[in-house]
Amino acid sequence: MKTHLGIAAGIIAAATTSLAADVNSTDKSFIKDAYQDGLAEIKMAELAQGKTASADVKAFAARMVTDHGAAKTELKGIADAKSVEVPTSPSLIAQGKMKLDEAKSGADFDKAYAAEMVSDHKKAVKAFKKEVSNATDAEVKAFAVKTLPTLESHLSMAEDLQNKLGKP
Numbered sequence: 001m002k003t004h005l006g007i008a009a010g011i012i013a014a015a016t017t018s019l020a021a022d023v024n025s026t027d028k029s030f031i032k033d034a035y036q037d038g039l040a041e042i043k044m045a046e047l048a049q050g051k052t053a054s055a056d057v058k059a060f061a062a063r064m065v066t067d068h069g070a071a072k073t074e075l076k077g078i079a080d081a082k083s084v085e086v087p088t089s090p091s092l093i094a095q096g097k098m099k100l101d102e103a104k105s106g107a108d109f110d111k112a113y114a115a116e117m118v119s120d121h122k123k124a125v126k127a128f129k130k131e132v133s134n135a136t137d138a139e140v141k142a143f144a145v146k147t148l149p150t151l152e153s154h155l156s157m158a159e160d161l162q163n164k165l166g167k168p
Contacts, residue, residue: 023082027137030127030144031084035075037124040090040098041068047098048113057110060117060161067154071147078139111168117158124151 023031045064048057079086089095097116104112128148135141 023084023137023140027131027135027140028082028084030131030135031075031079031082031140032086033127034124034131035072035079035086036089036091037094037120037127038068038072038075039087040094041120042072043090044094044098044101044113044116047101048109051102051105051109052113053106054110054165056161056164057113060157061113063157064117064154067150071150075143078143081139082137107165108168111162111165114158114162114165115168118155118162121151121155121158125155 041064045061045068048061049065052058052061076086078084090098101109101112101116125148128144128151131144132141132148135144
């Protein structure tokens, strides 16, 4: 009897794990991309905090670290629950941009950073809007719905910063 109960419990546990991890490829891609983009935002903001003398850039970068750090933590929890492996570093493209930005200083750096933040947040808003409309996983969709207004706010802040600093 114990053996049958143990087997049944194992089957139920496996089925539950399978259901929790069953995320379609589109939602998986969204999780991975959003997580990796969040890593890039944090790394870029940390670079900005160390390079800029502008109080406006420092404040914006601090907000990026805080907000994207919180979103990254929440998304990692969702990814883990759904058995989705997320990247551990920014994309090669993002890393390349950071290398180019490391060589800049002063107003050149500040303008480049603001321009990248506008571009990156436009891309993020578009991706999150698409996920809000198309997500099949309820938890992933809820994350996208919850995070979208923050990203829209970041975009507006980045545009204001770019208007203040000028374009590169």
